[in-house]
Amino acid sequence: xxxxxxxxxxxAYYRVPNGNVKAVDxxxxxxxxxxxxxxxxxxxxxxxxxxSSILRLVKPPxxxxxGKVLFEGKDLLDMDEESLRRIxxxxxxxxxQGSMNSxxxxxKIGDQFADVIMTHENTNKxxxxxxxxxxxxxxxxxxxxxxxxxxxxxxxxKQRVIIAIATALKPRLIIADEFSTALDVVTQRRVAEFLxxxxxxxxxxxxxxxxxxxxQAEIVKRLAxxxxxxxxxxxxxxxxxxxxxxxxxxxxxxxxxxxxxERKIEGIPGNPPNLINPPPGCRFHPRCSVAEDICKREExxxxxxxxxRFVACWKYGGI
Amino acid sequence: xxxxxxxSQTPLLEVRNLTKVFHSRGxxxxxxxNLSFAMSSGKAATLALVGESGSGKTTTGLMILGLLKPTSGxxxxxxxxxxxxxxxxxxxxxxKIQAIxxxxxxxxxxxxxxDRMLQIPIRKFKLASSKEEERKIIxxxxxxxxxVPxxxxxxxxxxxxxxxRQRIMxxxxxxxxxxxxxxxEPVSMVDASLRxxxxxxxxxxxKEYNISYIFITHDLSLxxxxxxxxxxxxxxxxxEGGETKVVLKKPAHPYLKLLIDSVPVPDPxxxxxxxxxxxxxxxxxxxxxxxxxFYSRCPYAMDVCAKKRPETVMLGENRxxxxxxxxK
Numbered sequence: 319x320x321x322x323x324x325x326x327x328x329x330a331y332y333r334v335p336n337g338n339v340k341a342v343d344x345x346x347x348x349x350x351x352x353x354x355x356x357x358x359x360x361x362x363x364x365x366x367x368x369x370s371s372i373l374r375l376v377k378p379p380x381x382x383x384x385g386k387v388l389f390e391g392k393d394l395l396d397m398d399e400e401s402l403r404r405i406x407x408x409x410x411x412x413x414x415q416g417s418m419n420s421x422x423x424x425x426k427i428g429d430q431f432a433d434v435i436m437t438h439e440n441t442n443k444x445x446x447x448x449x450x451x452x453x454x455x456x457x458x459x460x461x462x463x464x465x466x467x468x469x470x471x472x473x474x475x476k477q478r479v480i481i482a483i484a485t486a487l488k489p490r491l492i493i494a495d496e497f498s499t500a501l502d503v504v505t506q507r508r509v510a511e512f513l514x515x516x517x518x519x520x521x522x523x524x525x526x527x528x529x530x531x532x533x534q535a536e537i538v539k540r541l542a543x544x545x546x547x548x549x550x551x552x553x554x555x556x557x558x559x560x561x562x563x564x565x566x567x568x569x570x571x572x573x574x575x576x577x578x579x580e581r582k583i584e585g586i587p588g589n590p591p592n593l594i595n596p597p598p599g600c601r602f603h604p605r606c607s608v609a610e611d612i613c614k615r616e617e618x619x620x621x622x623x624x625x626x627r628f629v630a631c632w633k634y635g636g637i
Numbered sequence: 638x639x640x641x642x643x644x645s646q647t648p649l650l651e652v653r654n655l656t657k658v659f660h661s662r663g664x665x666x667x668x669x670x671n672l673s674f675a676m677s678s679g680k681a682a683t684l685a686l687v688g689e690s691g692s693g694k695t696t697t698g699l700m701i702l703g704l705l706k707p708t709s710g711x712x713x714x715x716x717x718x719x720x721x722x723x724x725x726x727x728x729x730x731x732x733k734i735q736a737i738x739x740x741x742x743x744x745x746x747x748x749x750x751x752d753r754m755l756q757i758p759i760r761k762f763k764l765a766s767s768k769e770e771e772r773k774i775i776x777x778x779x780x781x782x783x784x785v786p787x788x789x790x791x792x793x794x795x796x797x798x799x800x801x802r803q804r805i806m807x808x809x810x811x812x813x814x815x816x817x818x819x820x821x822e823p824v825s826m827v828d829a830s831l832r833x834x835x836x837x838x839x840x841x842x843x844k845e846y847n848i849s850y851i852f853i854t855h856d857l858s859l860x861x862x863x864x865x866x867x868x869x870x871x872x873x874x875x876x877e878g879g880e881t882k883v884v885l886k887k888p889a890h891p892y893l894k895l896l897i898d899s900v901p902v903p904d905p906x907x908x909x910x911x912x913x914x915x916x917x918x919x920x921x922x923x924x925x926x927x928x929x930x931f932y933s934r935c936p937y938a939m940d941v942c943a944k945k946r947p948e949t950v951m952l953g954e955n956r957x958x959x960x961x962x963x964x965k
Binding site for chain 2: 511576
């Protein structure tokens, strides 16, 4: 497996009156061909900012402080706008949070499809609509959708349309941010299956971002856990659930109830830190039950402690 | 449909044939359709109302709280219809039935310190005779929900986390010594790491102060963890109910089976297996179905299901389902 995406020491900060909010603070990971890479974390941990910084879509007051985003070997952060614009959507597709509500309510679905195709491919409207119909057939959606308006579709169907549009140009990598929020569980499952089928058929990799660790368990191959702007653990999904390493990962898993299992769930004490002045050392130490002196002073680096298992915690070997 | 637990004594709360119809642009939407259930007095218990969006669970909660008038049907508190209460009885009812809502960000007025949120019910219900007593009641309530009073009093809502705000709402509900708390998605906007401890605090309060809950949620894993009894709603109708552990282990209704199969499980070794049912493609406009409302999506649909609304069948003591598969 070669690396499709390599993110190295990426930092994205928000300028606010009393300092910088370090929303993404030195994040590194790789996504290979045919990978489904999940990022899980709670609100404010920086996962959505991470997605938009990879695509260089951050808007002020957010800015990219530093780092590299190598996509097929080219650094997206140094690229000129025009070359980047060509890569976005065609090779690197983004399904942002709440995107099903971004469909234009007064435009037919077919026209919205055609817009995307015409922007990236040299075709006329008629051909673009024909392509849209072709894609709808490919993904097994009813053809008559092209002549419908968004309000005529159910939430799940709108999200499928968004996925079909986002993948119309067969991108190499799909970045999906909370693709199933506001959908009911039955629909969530169907849309997740739809997305996975589509990903497989076009041979893309995917980064899936959600706060829902149970949903990640259903979908991804590898999982990264993010806390307070940093990756604290990255591993294949089976190992992470079988034997979580980082105390925060352990806490998240034991806070999640499992249907049909009698097990007392436990929360993690305390609250996530303020990212203007994060605590020194490990950012999780004020909430960690096994924190030692070193955790309060020095920041643990993300290290590979077993083949493919990364963790940023002093418990797994000191300096 | 007459669905409620058979009880010798007067139930604490009873809902009989409750119906709510909304009218909008010439269409009528039946949000709650002939719903009946009861909660026993005595030992506190939690009843979960579960269903997807549009199932009528929140509307039911609002009607019980007296915030929405039913189109028909009755809500009885200790045998007394809440529509026919005298002013004093109504005040008493409002004290005994409290609410916690979904969004701890919306319910606070950003211009006031959180203290005010707790002072309002104390003043409204005249629970304290002096400033000192008021302060004492507030501090006591905050401690009961495991907040450190000094950390939250005197603060503005934006200075607190979602978890802290929701705990304040629980504390506020406790001020009036309620018998029932209607908790409508109380933790769905709270992060997972804080969610568990709020639920555990609520469970402690149930035991300690004998408070029953009506727990409204779309999340079956939470309902399983938190409730004793469960009622599953589909488009305003009760499809199945009974003891939570029994119902969720062996659901009878095809809709509830479908829901359970769709819940993501935090275990990558037990992933979703291939499913059989369909979800809605287009916006569902057909509100006046003669037969079973789940007919168009049901993998077991029979001819009778299209024509006749299924009656509620008892499957055991305190266990019922509304489905033709079980009709005799």
